[in-house]
Amino acid sequence: MGYLKEIVNFINTILWDYILIFGLIGIGIFMTVKLKFLQFTRVFPALKKMIIDIIKKKPVEEGKMSPFQALSTAVAAQVGTGNIVGVATAIASGGPGAAFWMIVSAFFGMATIFSESVLAQKYRDVKEGEVTGGPAYYIKNGLKSKGLAMFFAITCIIALGIVGIMVQSNSVAGSVNDAFGIPVFAITIVLTIVVFRILVGGMEKIASFSEKVVPAMAGLYILGSIVIVIMNIENFIPAIKLILIGAFSPEAIGGGVLGITVQQTVRFGLARGLFSNEAGMGSTPHSHAVADVPHPAEQGFTAMIGVFISTFLICLSTVMVNITSGAYNTNISAAEMAKGATVMTQNSFAVGFGSLGGMFLSVCLSFFALTTIVGWYFFAEANVKFVFNSKPRTINIFKTIALIALILGTMIDADFAWQLADMFMGIMAVPNIIALFFLSKDVKEILDDYDRCVEKGKIHWDYECPKLDEKKKKKGSVLREGLSTTIIK
Structure with missing residues (x-):
C-alpha cells in the first residue's frame, strides 16, 4: 500500500506542479487573447440576462x-470542500499572496470555461430522449478522436463518479460528526437516502435540486463570511496589503518567518484556483451542454459566471475570513501553519460566532459536499452514456455503484482517496486541454457568429439545414452543417 501511495504522489507531483499548471494557465491565456479578453465585456451582461430569464421563468424544452x-449544476460541482479547506491549505502553504494568484487563475479560467461550454453545446448529442454532452463528445465529434474521447470518459467516470463521490461523502460524515456528535453510520444512512432520491429523479430532479440549493448554500456562506469580516473591519486593509505584498514578496511578511518563496506562492495559488473553479478540467461542460439557449455563446457567457462565483466570491470569502479574523498567523512558519490548515477556517468562524461557528461551517461544508456529489454524479453519468451508448440498465447499475462509493467513502481514510481523486482529475484534464487547443478555431467562429447575430438584431442558432437529405432525418439524431445544430424530434 505504501508503494502505491508513493506512485500516486509522484504522478500528482508531475501533473499538478508542472503539466496542469502550465497547461491550464497556458490554454487560459491563449483563449483570452484569441477571444479578445471577453472577460471584461461579457460576464455582467450575461448575469443581467440570466436574472431576467429567472424572473420571467422562461420555459425549457423537455430533456x-x-x-x-x-x-x-456546474457551480454545485465547482463549489466543494476545496473552496474552504483547500483554500485554507493554499494560504497556509503559500502565504496570503496565494489568493492573488487564485484570482489570476480564475481570470484566465473564464476564457477556458467559455470555450468548454460552447464546444459542449456545438457537439452535444441526444441519448434516450435527453440531450447530453461534454468533452468526450467534442473530442470524438470535433477532434475526430474516438480513442482519446474514450480515455477521457473512463477517467472522468472514475475521478468524479466513484473516487470523487467517496471523498465528498467522507467530508460530510467527518464534518457533521465533529460538529454535532452524530454517529457516522446515521449520517451515512441519511446521506444515502437523500442522494438516492435525487439521482433516481434523473436530470430534471438534479436540475431542480441544484437551482434551489446552490444559491442558498453559496449565499449563506458568503453572508457569514461578510459578517466575520465586518466584525474585524480594522484588519480589512491590512489583509489586502498582505495579499498584494505576499504575491510578489512573501519573504517580506512576518520578517521572513513564513519561509515561503515566490515560486511556492504562485504554485499553491494557481493550483488551488484551478482546482476550485475546475476551468479546463473537463467537468462543468457536461451541464452547460444541456442548457436550452438560442446560441451556444450565451451559455459560454453564463459559464463564466460560475468561475466568478467559485473563486472571486467563495474562495476569496474564505481567504478574507482567515486573514481578518487572525486565524492565519504571519508569525508562524508555513510548514507549521499547513498542519492546522483543516481547522483554520473553523477557528475563523469560532472567533465571530463562538461554538455556533463550528456548527455553521459544518452545515456549509455538508451542503457544499452534497451538491458536489450530485454535480459530479451527473457529469460521470454523461460519460457512462458515452461509453455504453446510454443503455438504461447500465445507467441503473452505475447509480448503484455511485451509492456504494458514497457509503464506502464515509468509512475510509480520506487522505489517500483525495490523492486518487486528484490524480484521476488531473489525468482527465490532459485530453480536454488538447481538444481545447485544437478546437480553438471553432470557439472563435462561434463567438464571431454570435456577434454577427447581435448586429442583425436576431440571435438564432438552431435551424433546419437547407441542404439536408430528408432520408437522413432520424428521430433523436443530431445533424450539423457549418455552425448550426439541429436536433431531429
Whole structure:
C-alpha cells in the first residue's frame, strides 16, 4: 500500500506542479487573447440576462435544462470542500499572496470555461430522449478522436463518479460528526437516502435540486463570511496589503518567518484556483451542454459566471475570513501553519460566532459536499452514456455503484482517496486541454457568429439545414452543417 501511495504522489507531483499548471494557465491565456479578453465585456451582461430569464421563468424544452439550472449544476460541482479547506491549505502553504494568484487563475479560467461550454453545446448529442454532452463528445465529434474521447470518459467516470463521490461523502460524515456528535453510520444512512432520491429523479430532479440549493448554500456562506469580516473591519486593509505584498514578496511578511518563496506562492495559488473553479478540467461542460439557449455563446457567457462565483466570491470569502479574523498567523512558519490548515477556517468562524461557528461551517461544508456529489454524479453519468451508448440498465447499475462509493467513502481514510481523486482529475484534464487547443478555431467562429447575430438584431442558432437529405432525418439524431445544430424530434 505504501508503494502505491508513493506512485500516486509522484504522478500528482508531475501533473499538478508542472503539466496542469502550465497547461491550464497556458490554454487560459491563449483563449483570452484569441477571444479578445471577453472577460471584461461579457460576464455582467450575461448575469443581467440570466436574472431576467429567472424572473420571467422562461420555459425549457423537455430533456434540457434552463441556463440557470445548468449554471447551478456546474457551480454545485465547482463549489466543494476545496473552496474552504483547500483554500485554507493554499494560504497556509503559500502565504496570503496565494489568493492573488487564485484570482489570476480564475481570470484566465473564464476564457477556458467559455470555450468548454460552447464546444459542449456545438457537439452535444441526444441519448434516450435527453440531450447530453461534454468533452468526450467534442473530442470524438470535433477532434475526430474516438480513442482519446474514450480515455477521457473512463477517467472522468472514475475521478468524479466513484473516487470523487467517496471523498465528498467522507467530508460530510467527518464534518457533521465533529460538529454535532452524530454517529457516522446515521449520517451515512441519511446521506444515502437523500442522494438516492435525487439521482433516481434523473436530470430534471438534479436540475431542480441544484437551482434551489446552490444559491442558498453559496449565499449563506458568503453572508457569514461578510459578517466575520465586518466584525474585524480594522484588519480589512491590512489583509489586502498582505495579499498584494505576499504575491510578489512573501519573504517580506512576518520578517521572513513564513519561509515561503515566490515560486511556492504562485504554485499553491494557481493550483488551488484551478482546482476550485475546475476551468479546463473537463467537468462543468457536461451541464452547460444541456442548457436550452438560442446560441451556444450565451451559455459560454453564463459559464463564466460560475468561475466568478467559485473563486472571486467563495474562495476569496474564505481567504478574507482567515486573514481578518487572525486565524492565519504571519508569525508562524508555513510548514507549521499547513498542519492546522483543516481547522483554520473553523477557528475563523469560532472567533465571530463562538461554538455556533463550528456548527455553521459544518452545515456549509455538508451542503457544499452534497451538491458536489450530485454535480459530479451527473457529469460521470454523461460519460457512462458515452461509453455504453446510454443503455438504461447500465445507467441503473452505475447509480448503484455511485451509492456504494458514497457509503464506502464515509468509512475510509480520506487522505489517500483525495490523492486518487486528484490524480484521476488531473489525468482527465490532459485530453480536454488538447481538444481545447485544437478546437480553438471553432470557439472563435462561434463567438464571431454570435456577434454577427447581435448586429442583425436576431440571435438564432438552431435551424433546419437547407441542404439536408430528408432520408437522413432520424428521430433523436443530431445533424450539423457549418455552425448550426439541429436536433431531429
